[in-house]
Amino acid sequence: MRIKKYVAKSMRDALAQIKDDLGEEAVILKTRKIPKNVFAIGEKNEVEVTAAVDDTAENTVTPGVKPIKVIHNTDHKQVVYGRPRTSCIVDMDNPDAPVVKKWIPSEYNKNVQEKNSENHTKDEIKIEELKENLEELTSLVKSVINEKKTNNQLVQYGKEALYKKLIDSEVRSDLVDHIVKRMNGTSECLDGKIQLKRLNEIVTGEFPVAGPMRLKKTEPLIVAFVGPTGSGKTTTLAKLAAHCAIIKNKKVSIIAADTYRIAAIEQIRIFADIVKVHCEVIFSPEEVPAALDACKDSDVIFVDTAGRSQRNNEHLDELKKLMVQLNPDEIHLVLGATTKYSDLKNSVEKFSIVKVDRLLFTKIDETLKLGNVFNVVNDFKIPVSYLTFGQSVPDDIEPAQCSRIVENFMEGVVQ
Ligand SMILES: Nc1nc2c(ncn2[C@@H]2O[C@H](COP(=O)(O)OP(=O)(O)OP(=O)(O)O)[C@@H](O)[C@H]2O)c(=O)[nH]1
Numbered sequence: 543m544r545i546k547k548y549v550a551k552s553m554r555d556a557l558a559q560i561k562d563d564l565g566e567e568a569v570i571l572k573t574r575k576i577p578k579n580v581f582a583i584g585e586k587n588e589v590e591v592t593a594a595v596d597d598t599a600e601n602t603v604t605p606g607v608k609p610i611k612v613i614h615n616t617d618h619k620q621v622v623y624g625r626p627r628t629s630c631i632v633d634m635d636n637p638d639a640p641v642v643k644k645w646i647p648s649e650y651n652k653n654v655q656e657k658n659s660e661n662h663t664k665d666e667i668k669i670e671e672l673k674e675n676l677e678e679l680t681s682l683v684k685s686v687i688n689e690k691k692t693n694n695q696l697v698q699y700g701k702e703a704l705y706k707k708l709i710d711s712e713v714r715s716d717l718v719d720h721i722v723k724r725m726n727g728t729s730e731c732l733d734g735k736i737q738l739k740r741l742n743e744i745v746t747g748e749f750p751v752a753g754p755m756r757l758k759k760t761e762p763l764i765v766a767f768v769g770p771t772g773s774g775k776t777t778t779l780a781k782l783a784a785h786c787a788i789i790k791n792k793k794v795s796i797i798a799a800d801t802y803r804i805a806a807i808e809q810i811r812i813f814a815d816i817v818k819v820h821c822e823v824i825f826s827p828e829e830v831p832a833a834l835d836a837c838k839d840s841d842v843i844f845v846d847t848a849g850r851s852q853r854n855n856e857h858l859d860e861l862k863k864l865m866v867q868l869n870p871d872e873i874h875l876v877l878g879a880t881t882k883y884s885d886l887k888n889s890v891e892k893f894s895i896v897k898v899d900r901l902l903f904t905k906i907d908e909t910l911k912l913g914n915v916f917n918v919v920n921d922f923k924i925p926v927s928y929l930t931f932g933q934s935v936p937d938d939i940e941p942a943q944c945s946r947i948v949e950n951f952m953e954g955v956v957q
Pocket residue numbers: 606607608769770771772773774775776777778800806847848849850904905906907908930931932933938
């Protein structure tokens with residue numbers, strides 16, 4: 543590990559020196575403004591930056607900063623809310639959330655994509671088609687049998703089965719009691735579908751969602767992403783920015799305020815180049831007005847911030863200063879669904895130092911239990927904007943919907 547101090551006229555100059563000297567993997571440990579009387583008259587140095595690089599590490603790629611890969615020719619046929627999934631990420635025309643369609647699990651999509659990419663001969667294709675038809679038929683027959691079984695199961699076990707499922711999903715016990723109690727009104731003689739519908743209604747009441755992002759007509763919508771380190775802020779921003787720019791043809795700008803690691807600036811710059819969106823890098827809250835001015839013709843401005851530990855109050859204060867200057871329309875607190883409930887709760891409490899308008903959960907593909915997500919949303923009643931379920935940009939994101947949570951709880955009972 544090499545640690546060095548740099549003194550320069552501006553933060554920008556200091557970072558340029560650090561990049562030349564220590565390389566892109568350098569980490570900024572500390573920055574401070576130098577009091578004017580420290581230097582002789584005539585000197586213009588203003589900032590002191592302490593940086594370090596771990597040159598003993600085998601892999602020189604900074605952990606957590608992976609290049610963002612954008613998939614251009616994505617298959618947008620998957621549907622949610624009755625329209626192709628990617629078309630409902632941003633909605634300007636229809637404020638009412640339309641009917642929610644069945645979720646296609648990401649595993650299934652992957653299989654389909656892999657199959658499509660293979661180069662088959664005509665005969666092979668015919669055999670494949672026959673196989674697929676057979677598989678479809680088999681799964682149809684299975685689903686009819688299962689549906690019967692499921693209905694019987696729910697009717698037979700009713701409250702007990704539901705209670706167990708919710709507890710297994712790590713839903714808080716008082717919430718489980720509350721939900722099961724409210725299900726009491728639903729006769730156990732009714733079929734599984736009616737019970738599931740009722741369960742959806744009850745859970746919806748406990749799990750507010752924000753719906754698709756709505757752009758403004760006359761000025762840019764400013765959306766900032768904040769959250770703990772590595773929660774998926776930059777990847778999620780990339781998904782939404784790529785969606786707006788490539789699919790919706792909107793004018794997008796990115797303000798990168800994550801200047802904590804040089805590699806993070808490069809990550810967002812490279813991404814901005816690929817999707818051809820404007821990118822401003824800011825090093826301090828004082829630079830916000832100029833950056834906003836440079837982006838004023840955009841439809842939407844996405845702001846990436848550095849990951850902050852909820853236990854570091856100094857960092858949280860810096861974030862607050864940035865948000866005060868920026869005054870965004872929406873602040874999304876980005877949280878990993880794999881984080882345990884108590885830590886999620888602590889994050890929301892600590893990040894409330896800025897006005898969090900939305901919760902956004904990433905990595906739902908990496909967990910089988912979403913009780914922690916449900917609990918924390920219920921605690922704070924802050925609407926959930928998006929759920930993300932993979933690293934693929936711009937595909938693996940959708941507006942949050944309650945049915946996804948219910949499906950997760952009931953997995954294994956309702957198929
Ligand atoms: N499986 C999965 N991985 C994700 C998802 N979203 C992000 N990631 C991965 O999580 C890692 C961290 O993502 P970043 O977007 O760099 O996280 P960040 O919050 O910007 O990180 P910092 O800026 O360091 O605080 C990367 O490897 C991403 O590809 C998701 O929905 N599912």
